Amino acid sequence: MSIGIAMSKDNDDDGIVLTEAQKRARRSRSIAIALALAALVILFYVMTLVKGPGVLIRPI
Amino acid sequence: MSLVSEGTDFRGSLGASAGLAEPSLATVGDYVALMKPRVMSLVVFTALVGLAVAPGSLHPLTAFTALLCIAVGAGAAGALNMWYDADIDAVMTRTARRPVPMGRVLPREALSFGLTLAGFAVFTLGLLVSWLAAALLAFTIFFYVAIYTVWLKRSTPQNIVIGGAAGAFPPMIGWAAATGSLSLEPILLFLIIFFWTPPHFWALALYRTEDYARACIPMLPVVAGDKSTRRQILLYTAILAPFGIAPWLFGYTGPLYGTTAVAAGAIMMVLGWQVLRERRPAERASRNLFAFSILYLFLLFAVLLVERGWGGLIARLAA
Numbered sequence: 001m002s003i004g005i006a007m008s009k010d011n012d013d014d015g016i017v018l019t020e021a022q023k024r025a026r027r028s029r030s031i032a033i034a035l036a037l038a039a040l041v042i043l044f045y046v047m048t049l050v051k052g053p054g055v056l057i058r059p060i
Numbered sequence: 061m062s063l064v065s066e067g068t069d070f071r072g073s074l075g076a077s078a079g080l081a082e083p084s085l086a087t088v089g090d091y092v093a094l095m096k097p098r099v100m101s102l103v104v105f106t107a108l109v110g111l112a113v114a115p116g117s118l119h120p121l122t123a124f125t126a127l128l129c130i131a132v133g134a135g136a137a138g139a140l141n142m143w144y145d146a147d148i149d150a151v152m153t154r155t156a157r158r159p160v161p162m163g164r165v166l167p168r169e170a171l172s173f174g175l176t177l178a179g180f181a182v183f184t185l186g187l188l189v190s191w192l193a194a195a196l197l198a199f200t201i202f203f204y205v206a207i208y209t210v211w212l213k214r215s216t217p218q219n220i221v222i223g224g225a226a227g228a229f230p231p232m233i234g235w236a237a238a239t240g241s242l243s244l245e246p247i248l249l250f251l252i253i254f255f256w257t258p259p260h261f262w263a264l265a266l267y268r269t270e271d272y273a274r275a276c277i278p279m280l281p282v283v284a285g286d287k288s289t290r291r292q293i294l295l296y297t298a299i300l301a302p303f304g305i306a307p308w309l310f311g312y313t314g315p316l317y318g319t320t321a322v323a324a325g326a327i328m329m330v331l332g333w334q335v336l337r338e339r340r341p342a343e344r345a346s347r348n349l350f351a352f353s354i355l356y357l358f359l360l361f362a363v364l365l366v367e368r369g370w371g372g373l374i375a376r377l378a379a
Contacts, residue, residue, distance in 0.1 A: 022083040032088045040180070043125060047188045050121050 084169060090159040094142055094170055095135030095177075102357075103134040103230045106253065109361045110234030110246055113312075113368045118238045122189055126237035129185035130230060132177050133197045137204040137226070139174035143167050144209050148275040154268065174205075185237070193237040200229040214276075217283040224257030225250075231361075248306050249361075255300040256357055259293045259332060263350040266290070266335070267343035290336045293349070297332035301325030304360055313367055320363045324356045 018026070107130045111123055118126075142149065142160050150161035159165040165173075178201050186194030208223030216222075228250045235246035265272055265279040266289060272279040281289040304325045308318035331352055334345040 016083060018083050022085055025085050025087055026083070028088050029084075029086070029091075032091070040184070043128075043184075044188070047121060047125060050119055051188075 084166065086159065086165045086169065090164045091139075091173060093159050094139040094165060094173060095132075096138030096141075097135075099138060099227075100131050100134045103227070104131045105358075106249070106361055107230035107234035107237075109365045110231030110249060111238045112234075112365055113245065114235045114238035116239055123238070126185060126189045126193065126234065129181045129189070129194075130197060130233055130237075133181035133185070133201055134230070136174045136177035136181055137201045139170050139177065140201070140205040141209045143170035143174060144205070145213075146170075148214075148277060151275045152271045154271060189237050190240050192240055192242075193233050196229060196233045196236055200226055200233065203229075215278070217278050217280040219278070220261045221258050224254050224261075227257060228253035244310070245307065245312050248303070248310065248312070249364075251303050251306075252300070252360065253357065255296055255303050256353065258296040259300065259328070259349065260353040260357075262289050262293050262296075263335065263346045263353065266293075266346040286340055290338070294329075294332040294336045297328050301329055304356075307364065313364060316367050317360070317363045320359055324359050327352060328356055 104127055107127060111118070111126060142158055145155075146158075146160040146167055149155035149158050155161070160167055160170050178198075182194050182198045182201070185197055204223070204226035208219065208226055212219040212223050231249035231253070232242060232246040235249075236242055262280055265281050266286065269279070269281045269286075273282045280292060284292075302325075304321045305318065307313045308315075308321055328349075331345065331349040335349050338345040
């Protein structure tokens, strides 16, 4: 399946014009990345609270 | 040298199209599929058992973090496997609908996704849980991608024998996450999965021989033939059955596990014997062994979890 045909490159000033499907896919991916990063921040924050002063003690 | 014939070079598009970024139609579901969720669920389950049967105490959130990192690490390995194997995935019936051969995810996207996930999984596990567990996870990803996928899979019929080690590491990672060390017990769990892998995958390969041959993957039935594969299946099943009982023999488990392991091992041997006696084009015995082998591994680890791990896990969560 070629997705290149969905792009318009006729006019350099317009740049790449995304189709509606491409915009929807990009939006869903962006939301997923944002949620994953937020979850990572929360995980590190809560784990720091859980470990307390021992957060810097990490046995090998 | 790769045995795969020259055709569409999926990985080649990494450089060719690097300067012309095409907007992707890939959905979140496609990226989830890249992580091989079914394989991931087995990895998480065996890692959970390793973590639960380990001695000592672990905060439930730390245990959750460890399992999350192991799951993401397994997903990273799956994505990197799909990046490298896109050419052979495209010609195999079982894998032709994966995101990369279907064109929904570009090879360079699968590669970036896999490397990013691997980095996050290893360093998060190291920073928040244990660097030994993180090192084992990093080695597992490296082993699965570099040793199995890139090297062994296309070059030797022993590919899944040696490469099976990658799938056997999760209980050891779980144990290391809980204790920060290793001992004989997680090594026994490793050996059970290690010797379970050949009969499991060769039983599948027996009735997918044409698929593997078309993709030029030197699976044992393709290279050594049907009869030799059936003998090897019975041989590895005969090695697996005692290893399945070993945790009970060493006194790590109780009679429930011992009884289950003996009974399940005996069924595996009977099915392995039926596979040996079967002749192509019949494939019923092979399908039976493949199906039961999944149940065998699940049963052993589930009983281990119930008998050894469940009480410890509840005590750990309550602590």
